[in-house]
Amino acid sequence: MPASNRPFFRMGLFLGILSFGLLLVGCYPTHFQSTFDAAGYVAEKQLTLFYYIFWAMAFVFVAFFVALLYTVLRFRRRQGHDEIPRQVHGHTPLEIAWTVPPFLLLAVVAVPAISVLFELDTPPADAMEVNVIGHQWWWEFEYPEQPGILTAIVTANELHIPVGKPVKFTMTSTDVIHSFWVPKLAGKQDIIPTRKIVMWFQADRASPEGGFYGQCAEFCGLSHANMRLRVIAEAPDQFEQWVKGQQTPSKPAVELAGLAAEGANLFANVSFEGGQRCVFCHTVQGQAIQGKVGPNLTHVGSRGLIAAGILDNTSEDLGTWLQNPPGVKPGAKMPNLLLTDDQIEKLVAYLQSLR
Amino acid sequence: MAATTGALGGFLARPMGYTGVWGWVTTVDAKRIGVLYLVTSLTFFLWGGVQALTIRTQLAQSGLTVVSPGLYNQLFTMHALTMIFLAIMPMSSAFFNFVIPLQIGARDVAFPRLNALSYWIYLFGGLLLSAGYLTGGAADTGWFAYAPITEKTFSPNKGMDFYVLGLLVLGISSMAAAFNFIVTILNMRAPGMTLMRMPVFCWMTLVTSFLLVTAFPVITVALIQLLFDRYLGAGFFISSRGGDPLLWQHLFWVFGHPEVYILILPAMGVVSEILPTFSRKPLFGYSVVVFSGIVIGFMGWSVWSHHMFTVGLGAVANAVFTVSTMLIAVPTGVKVFNWMATMWGGNISLKTPMLFAIGFIALFVIGGLSGVSHAVSPSDFQQQDTYYIVAHLHYVLFGGSIFGLFAGIYYWFPKMRGRLLGEGLGKVHFWLMFTGMNMTFGPQHWLGLDGMPRRIYTYPSNMGWDFWNLVSTLGAFMIGVSLLVFLYNVWRSFSHGEHAGADPWDARTLEWTMPSPPPLYNFARIPTVHGRDPFWDQKYATDRSGRTHRLPAGAQEHDGHVEDVQNIHIPDPSYFPIFVALGLALAALGIAFHLAISVVGVAIFLIAIYGWAFEPTVEPRAHH
């Protein structure tokens, strides 16, 4: 290559690398769990720190590989060159000297690391409170009574939060260890049975259609892969709307008619396979028996997804679920109740009335 | 007493044959035990690889159903256990056994029968650990098996029992071997071989052995507690009973992090032998390399909670472990600098062992650098338990340990077999494995940062993870192909390889002074050592001007005298190690199945121990 072309070549290389990088970065918004698309304060801080380390390490990486390649290529044995190199055993000043760069590099990384660590550790005082309870393999969210939420709300797998307000989570588990993770909002936090572990995050922009995606990050058994969740971050007034909706009791069973009424009866009064009744495991506000094994279904009709995010909340998917829960979600703690198509149709009608 | 000995004479007589299957079963010769370790660990390595390829096939695209979720969970758990405890650790042991006595100028290890026992316990323990596959499901809670999912309530099947019992039994093997090598290295060095003249591989073996004898008791305690929980309802790890699931995590990682160094230090030792040999230069900064190895060993104890950044230990604990973890980068960095300086100014021969050694440095450094990003706890909150960590650990353990150990295989195979492994095939193996490795694990960094958690048997198609998972799977199969090339190479070279002679690499340490393969008694004449590279110093001399030249063969000095080979006493083979091991394994197996099996096991164990204690050191021979 003529010398005059060199700068152009270098520029081209630089632009090539840059555009490849942008390509990688540019496609993230469609990636539902990308940590590169931070949508909240905590995730942003963590991402900035990651970039910082990344560039520091990228620098070391390049320097190291250039040195390694250069050493190997320059000193490789060439045909017929069989001489014995000088037998150098070491060089004390040099050996002492090169403990310094790693130290410096670490100091450069350690300072921002520790400061971010402490900064993010304590939730802001004005945070909204939500309790998270991990179950094999679904999430329970409890909004205790607090300013703005006058009666407690219990829901599952879909977390609604207002944009721009920090949310403090107090988390525990009823069975094994899980880990609560919504990559675009914050790094993960493990959930340990009987302990109460606190974390917080804040959404700085509204979530797209379907919410921010999250999923359990600590192996928790057969359906660990199927323990997903969504965070719907919405404008404060929309959030208030949602709170109101959750606090209004759904239509009492006596006011229902047709299929839904029959479904309500099945739900409350009929024993299926193994003597199980829906109400033994599920709570619907207003029912006499309020089970706590499965998700609270008081407003199940208002949710977008069921079974911890693996099925849509459509009559078709609800039907699939009721037909054979462990068939949809291996190991699911809701047994196959051997419902008939007729019963399923009625139950689905009832569940959809619970808005 | 005489009568007893008479009556038991037949029982106690030591076998004397060195040939056939029995020759191998009863051997107490460290070199043969080394070969047994190598063959067994390679077999387990291939088995671990088959499990890995099944995992990668399942993940090649979203929503595949190659294996059931239950089997998938067993596969990723057993893949890790197989690779760590049944492949990498014993492959290191293979080199300890074969190489250490030769490098320090000894005829065998300090306790030859104990050495055989370690091997047999390893073999039976490995089978026990894997036995779950045959009894309705192997362990399926991940290799670090976080309580309380390991409790009977959540894991009722026998897989977890085999996890506990298998690891307990394997622990005995590792501890016995480690004590053996500590004593061997400290007590059996040839005259003149001071500690600071030992080859670095010996040093790393010594450090590793100390880590083993100190780390294994910790996991043993945890395993016994888990055993009590599962069988007696003790509740050590059950919070509702006053126990604590985090206790398991602390105990596990207090063992688990030193374990990481148990896996990597031997490979570092191997590389520290190969780089000087193929650069024709002494190791640069020997004492610093040794010292940093020791420092890494010590510091390995102060970082365990970096595996627990997300369990909520609080900012202070996380800060402390962030800093202590980052500090380990200093001695590690120093090692890398010294390796580079060893090559600098050398006359580097790029034979297969050297390629693997250089590959080791390159890949290990990548693993180290990504390690810094999750040493920093706030950054780790996003990376913990994702494919980013999977990528990191494979750069360190596959790119590191496995590349280092394969470097060792190419390097020492000629000493074991007397023939070289094919160089051309070796290079093909290296480049396929190197490319495959980067193709498999490189994209996993991206997948992790893109939000893909580890240990999920499936993922939805809309996550954007399909493409890189496919690339990763293809890379894994490329690694598989590279191993087929390797196996073919071994198979062909075994009887058709080029004859190696004593010193095919123009090496520097004592094992190369011996014919390949070395005789049973190793050294006819125990050498006297005058420096760090004793064999090199026999072959070469450096004059005042600093120029080094080869001494003519005749001028190479020898001291000491060649003993009459007939008079070298080495212990005869023994039946008892395999029976002691068998008894032990049966005793453990019985805990999971039926106590009657344990009773039989204990009986075999006791009888074999009795025989062990009273058999003669050597059988009187006809010619005596």
Ligand SMILES: [Cu+2]
């Ligand atoms: Cu999980």
Ligand SMILES: [Cu+2]
């Ligand atoms: Cu560690």
